[in-house]
Amino acid sequence: MADQTNPDIVYTTVDEAPELASASLLPIIQAFAAPAGVSVGKKDISLAARILAAVAGAPDHLAELGGLVKTPTANVIKLPNISASQPQLDAAIAELQSQGHDIPAYPANPTTPEEERIKAAYDAVKGSAVNPVLREGNSDRRAAQAVKNYARANPHRMGEWTADSKTTVMTMGARDFCSNETSTTITAAQAGPARIEFVGADGTTVLKEGVPLDAGTVCDATFMSVAALRDFLAETISATKEAGVLWSIHLKATMMKVSDPIIFGHAVEVFFAELFEKHPELTGARGGLGTVLNGASDAVLADYQAVLDKQPPMYMVNSDTGLTNLHVPSDVIIDASLPAIIRAGGKGWGPDGNEADTVCVIPDSSYAPVYAETIEFFKKHGKLDVTTAGTVQNLGLMAQKAEEYGSHPTTFEAPADGTIRMIAANGDVLHSHEVEKGDIWRSCTAKKAPIEDWVKLAIERQKLTGYRAIFWLNADRAHDAELIKHVTPILEAAGVADKFEIMSPAEATVASLETITKGENTIAITGNVLRDYLTDLFPILELGTSAKMLSIVKLMQGGGLFETGAGGSAPKHVQQLQAENHLRWDSLGEFCALGESFKFLAQSRDNAKAGVLGDAVEAATQKVLEFDRSPGRKVGQPDNRASHYWFARYWAEALAAQDKDAEIAAHFAPIAAKLAENEETILAELAAGAGTPADTGGYYHNDPAKVAAVMRPSPTLNAIIG
Ligand SMILES: NC(=O)C1=CN([C@@H]2O[C@H](COP(=O)(O)OP(=O)(O)OC[C@H]3O[C@@H](n4cnc5c(N)ncnc54)[C@H](OP(=O)(O)O)[C@@H]3O)[C@@H](O)[C@H]2O)C=CC1
């Protein structure tokens, strides 16, 4: 019998669109898995659940899962969750309070130890608080062959690129994280708890103690000069004005939850410098204009409008409501935003509701060249031909909070002019930087075992595919140069150095685009940030969306974490569902992850029935593609719920048709028949509410009964599923 306390597969409860989709899909999965003796349990890692665990003593499912992923039998299906910016956190707290939960507001300026404690608890929930905890392995993201074949046969819409496009990338290139970086590998003598300290005119202050550093860890430190950043931002604004295009800024304020909101705040202050000069009382730039202008007087709003009129037009999140790029730090997230602009032919939405070319500001120059080169490539060659293009797969160094995405506890704003130093346990000075007040300093690490595992995965995948394999490492950047010292000997020892190229991100971008343009395939072997960026960029170009990606994390202790797609939680989709009861979320990523999860169960626990379920999921996924059963974007078209009906039907048909397990075949034959017989009724029942508002009882913390009513509106289907 299925064990619910220790389920074979853990499915995650998350937020927004994927969670709404789960309300329809998970009951189908659980019902289909049960006859094979496979239990599918749930763990709640939503923002609301994390808040309640942090400040109201609710069970901490994320911590439980964080333990589970370190065990060899872990089998987790991880859907995308909100990585909350400050405004999202505040909104979620307010919603929970309105529902009667007795939780404190976020104490922005704590004055007592209790408030300090509450603030720290909330801060731990903020930003990318889930993925780094669960990702105890490196990342393997690629399009399944069936998905790629479908995309080639059914090309998505892409904007035209022309040589005269004024869309460009602007980046600092000096005095930024990339150029100030220093990097070293920790020796046995230096291993142990390190210390980060600030040495100023008034003496030495310890910023952080007990930073654990193991021997063999690549340890970097760097900083961004805030004076240089502000000068650069001002320059981008004048250059944009001159070019007569939209101004846009692309950051990752969610995942880089300490550094990027600071950079975002500077952008708000520089863009609206006149407003802040005139109204020095305005605060909250890091929370965006939404926070700055909250409750603003008419005079302030008039001055805000006057600055807007003077400055270059801004790239908009929603031109109908006046929501700009600078309103909320989490509305424009670089991994999704830049590919969308590139897919559209270099166009973004302007305040007049029309598409226009745009200057894309990406302050740090570590990875900006990827987008700059992509844009130049398409200007020169025209848009990608999806019908013939090959694919870019990704193997990303991610385990154990690798690189920038693990740097939040070791990121600081310089308290004054002085020096920030990192001192090893044995007293060696690992890093030392002269900083000015407000400069953003950080240290990142990549541990030895994850690096070795990452190279090993690359060797395996290259051998399996024979594809062109490129390490995207820039020999002129300190961290990458240090990493190359680790990668090369491993490749040489394995006798495969000739199968791999090492190129800077700029060169690798061009090489990869040339490769796929020829219809050939390539593997991008990258660090953690490029893993994130490229697994949206290339899928969005090749497949139209990153929702259809296979996203596997081979946990280093032997378990499996199966992420669904490579994108996020699509807030726009929730708004559409609430307004007109249409959910355009495509669960193809969930289908792909589910198939892999069953297959992993079959192999890790020698469970043949799970293998049968997994094979049938794959067959069903192919049929969903083949017969175009994915959700439409517009109300009136079949939506997410209809796609789940088709998935269930094809899955049941494949289970009934297989001959490996007669018992399972016999169980599913009548289900398949009933699903087919009732097709018309079910689809009509699923579509009945289309066009009217839908009530889910909340945004961050839904009412499960209301969501079930909205997402499972077909009594006929529900009765068949049981
Ligand atoms: N793994 C994770 O947990 C991740 C979480 N996030 C979080 O998600 C939130 C939103 O991030 P954002 O950058 O806007 O990225 P999203 O990926 O959520 O949204 C970008 C756009 O991608 C399209 N899209 C994404 N997934 C699907 C899908 N399954 N089906 C159909 N279309 C899809 C939608 O396009 P259209 O509107 O045109 O339909 C959507 O508006 C943030 O809170 C962010 O932190 C982001 C990335 C990964």
Ligand SMILES: O=C(O)CCC(=O)C(=O)O
């Ligand atoms: O954790 C997050 O905030 C986003 C993760 C992400 O974008 C990715 O892994 O592709």
Ligand SMILES: [Mg+2]
């Ligand atoms: Mg991403």
